[in-house]
Amino acid sequence: MSLSPRAFAALRAVAATLVGGGAEEADLATRVGGHVAALPRAADRAELDLLLRLFESRVVNLFLAGIPRPFSAMSPVQRERYLRGWATSRLPPRRKAFQALKRLVMVTHYTTPGAGGRLAYPGPLGPPPSVPKPIRPLSVTTDTTLTCDVVVVGSGAGGGVVAAQLAARGKDVIVLEKGGYHNEADFTQQEGEGLERLYDAGGLLATRDLSLVILQGATLGGGTVVNYTTSFATPESVRDEWAREHALPHFRGPEFTRSLDAVAQRIGVNTDHAAPSGRDRVLIRGLERLGWHHGLLPRNVRGCTQDDACGYCGYGCRTAAKQSTLVTYLADAVAHGARIVVNCDVRRVTLAAGSATGVEARAQGHRLTVRSGAVVVTCGSIHSPALLLRSGVSLPALGRFLALHPATAVFAEMDEAVRPWTGTLQAHYSDQFADLDHGYGFKFETAPVHPSFLALAAPWESAAQYADRMARLARTALCGILLRDRFGGRVSVDRAGSPIVDYRVSRYDAVHLRRALASAAELLEAAGAREIWPPLARWISYKPGPARAREAWLARVDAAGRGANQLLLVTFHQMASCRMGASASTSVVDPEHRVWGVRGLYVADASVFPTASGVNPMLTIMGIAHRAAGIIALSH
Numbered sequence: 232m233s234l235s236p237r238a239f240a241a242l243r244a245v246a247a248t249l250v251g252g253g254a255e256e257a258d259l260a261t262r263v264g265g266h267v268a269a270l271p272r273a274a275d276r277a278e279l280d281l282l283l284r285l286f287e288s289r290v291v292n293l294f295l296a297g298i299p300r301p302f303s304a305m306s307p308v309q310r311e312r313y314l315r316g317w318a319t320s321r322l323p324p325r326r327k328a329f330q331a332l333k334r335l336v337m338v339t340h341y342t343t344p345g346a347g348g349r350l351a352y353p354g355p356l357g358p359p360p361s362v363p364k365p366i367r368p369l370s371v372t373t374d375t376t377l378t379c380d381v382v383v384v385g386s387g388a389g390g391g392v393v394a395a396q397l398a399a400r401g402k403d404v405i406v407l408e409k410g411g412y413h414n415e416a417d418f419t420q421q422e423g424e425g426l427e428r429l430y431d432a433g434g435l436l437a438t439r440d441l442s443l444v445i446l447q448g449a450t451l452g453g454g455t456v457v458n459y460t461t462s463f464a465t466p467e468s469v470r471d472e473w474a475r476e477h478a479l480p481h482f483r484g485p486e487f488t489r490s491l492d493a494v495a496q497r498i499g500v501n502t503d504h505a506a507p508s509g510r511d512r513v514l515i516r517g518l519e520r521l522g523w524h525h526g527l528l529p530r531n532v533r534g535c536t537q538d539d540a541c542g543y544c545g546y547g548c549r550t551a552a553k554q555s556t557l558v559t560y561l562a563d564a565v566a567h568g569a570r571i572v573v574n575c576d577v578r579r580v581t582l583a584a585g586s587a588t589g590v591e592a593r594a595q596g597h598r599l600t601v602r603s604g605a606v607v608v609t610c611g612s613i614h615s616p617a618l619l620l621r622s623g624v625s626l627p628a629l630g631r632f633l634a635l636h637p638a639t640a641v642f643a644e645m646d647e648a649v650r651p652w653t654g655t656l657q658a659h660y661s662d663q664f665a666d667l668d669h670g671y672g673f674k675f676e677t678a679p680v681h682p683s684f685l686a687l688a689a690p691w692e693s694a695a696q697y698a699d700r701m702a703r704l705a706r707t708a709l710c711g712i713l714l715r716d717r718f719g720g721r722v723s724v725d726r727a728g729s730p731i732v733d734y735r736v737s738r739y740d741a742v743h744l745r746r747a748l749a750s751a752a753e754l755l756e757a758a759g760a761r762e763i764w765p766p767l768a769r770w771i772s773y774k775p776g777p778a779r780a781r782e783a784w785l786a787r788v789d790a791a792g793r794g795a796n797q798l799l800l801v802t803f804h805q806m807a808s809c810r811m812g813a814s815a816s817t818s819v820v821d822p823e824h825r826v827w828g829v830r831g832l833y834v835a836d837a838s839v840f841p842t843a844s845g846v847n848p849m850l851t852i853m854g855i856a857h858r859a860a861g862i863i864a865l866s867h
């Protein structure tokens with residue numbers, strides 16, 4: 232659905248106001264309109280159209296802003312005041328509406344080729360290498376039925392490992408992946424293209440109220456292709472907790488240790504590739520000056536150059552140093568005869584007499600039916616529960632307990648040229664506050680900051696103020712915050728079967744979040760920051776120096792609020808929405824990964840975590856999938 236003419240007129244005016252420059256941004260609005268039309272949920276598309284039409288209503292504007300004119304007929308000063316009012320409104324729906332428009336317009340604007348020039352951001356560092364594509368996915372040219380022993384839905388951290396392990400044991404395996412097949416030759420380092428090709432919903436997925444941006448890979452190899460290569464083993468304390476509190480003793484035992492070791496070896500986990508980036512140097516300096524914990528991050532890379540180009544690997548690693556499932560487990564699976572279908576959206580698992588019999592999918596414009604002895608669902612923690620719900624599985628815990636590791640950051644303007652888009656993706660971390668209460672707390676890490684990320688994070692108060700902040704990108708550092716959340720959210724599906732994610736930071740977790748913001752500011756101050764600011768809806772910064780400047784700033788941050796769409800929150804780690812447990816009333820899969828009450832149906836991705844892992848989850852997912860494959864191989 233494209234926007235109605237009236238909505239489009241409003242969008243042009245909104246885009247021009249947000250970006251500034253006077254001229255109505257027809258081209259930008261057209262591109263944003265294209266993103267709106269590509270949103271996965273019809274309800275979201277309709278809501279944006281309605282919102283924009285309301286912007287053009289004299290009556291609504293008189294009531295909300297005291298200006299009896301369509302938005303597009305307001306003066307530039309009125310328009311900025313109007314949008315600022317929505318950004319910082321006490322009414323959550325107005326803040327949600329503002330964030331929807333700001334994210335769409337600003338991310339589109341700053342990811343347009345050439346936009347980086349204004350920010351001293353070079354964009355792509357050269358053309359991608361011309362390398363062949365070693366995997367030959369099946370093409371589906373007509374309605375098709377295939378048969379196999381095991382069909383694996385999804386090809387990320389969980390799916391890749393399961394497929395390879397089963398194929399190596401002689402099973403006839405088919406992998407179905409919603410995303411396309413992109414390898415080094417496709418990694419253009421162009422942000423817009425990277426988001427669109429490699430991320431779910433082009434990076435625009437969010438919770439229902441837009442308070443949390445959901446980043447997850449959607450390409451052959453899933454999240455392992457775009458992720459930041461941090462490869463922590465599951466902490467002993469978390470393994471104990473899962474064994475003890477969820478009646479899952481295997482997490483503590485040697486079998487799981489063997490699986491973790493096996494996957495770590497296959498994906499080359501090591502700490503020899505932790506050369507600090509400009510961002511890491513700021514983080515380390517602050518940690519050392521404060522005497523706080525810091526350590527080297529283990530990473531799954533082989534021959535990583537750790538140079539400027541590495542900062543672009545969130546859009547795929549051009550040298551294949553990143554040991555994603557694309558270059559490891561999926562290659563192994565294919566070598567053992569597995570078949571792979573990409574651009575294949577699995578709509579439901581077929582069930583008969585209490586058993587899974589296969590799946591039905593839309594693949595490359597055709598209907599694809601797969602009949603199989605077993606179905607392994609590994610679509611990630613948003614889409615795995617959605618697929619089970621669409622398939623008619625009904626369990627009280629299904630979709631519940633979703634953990635997201637809410638992430639945010641405190642940003643700083645530095646004297647030095649940080650060039651935060653360059654260097655090792657993540658090299659150092661701190662666990663200084665990781666265990667504030669029973670293993671709950673937060674980690675500090677960094678992440679590459681390209682224009683799209685700063686565009687998301689920077690508060691908008693006027694076009695000029697925002698453009699000025701963006702222009703400081705090269706001197707921007709950050710202290711990234713990764714919260715281990717104790718209380719989760721929920722995935723449900725709409726009438727079309729698309730996932731809807733509801734999540735609210737609990738009061739318990741909010742206490743840790745506040746502590747994290749304060750401590751991150753303290754760290755950046757110790758590192759020599761000139762000005763420090765959090766990604767709030769309003770601009771609240773401080774310049775270190777005067778006594779108690781940080782305390783005064785924190786009081787202003789508290790007053791501004793950290794509710795929905797007041798503080799930017801992003802999730803890179805989705806977990807626990809089909810959790811494993813000892814009973815069908817409190818979990819979705821049993822200790823052997825079987826969906827309670829359905830024979831031949833398994834889940835083997837991050838969604839089976841009993842709780843948030845507290846560390847970046849990839850290695851834990853792979854270890855779990857490795858063990859699951861052993862179990863499935865014995866039964867099918």
Ligand SMILES: Cc1cc2nc3c(=O)[nH]c(=O)nc-3n(C[C@H](O)[C@H](O)[C@H](O)COP(=O)(O)OP(=O)(O)OC[C@H]3O[C@@H](n4cnc5c(N)ncnc54)[C@H](O)[C@@H]3O)c2cc1C
Nearest residue numbers: 385387389409453454458459460461577836837847848849
């Ligand atoms: C930018 C970024 C950085 C990250 N950095 C790190 C890091 O440094 N370390 C770390 O440990 N973790 C990191 N993560 C998280 C990590 O990558 C994920 O937790 C992990 O990949 C999840 O594994 P999974 O198997 O659960 O799902 P995924 O890897 O997300 O795989 C699921 C796959 O299923 C496909 N799919 C979904 N629905 C369907 C359907 N209906 N039909 C067919 N296919 C479907 C998806 O397209 C996707 O490819 C990062 C994530 C992101 C987005």
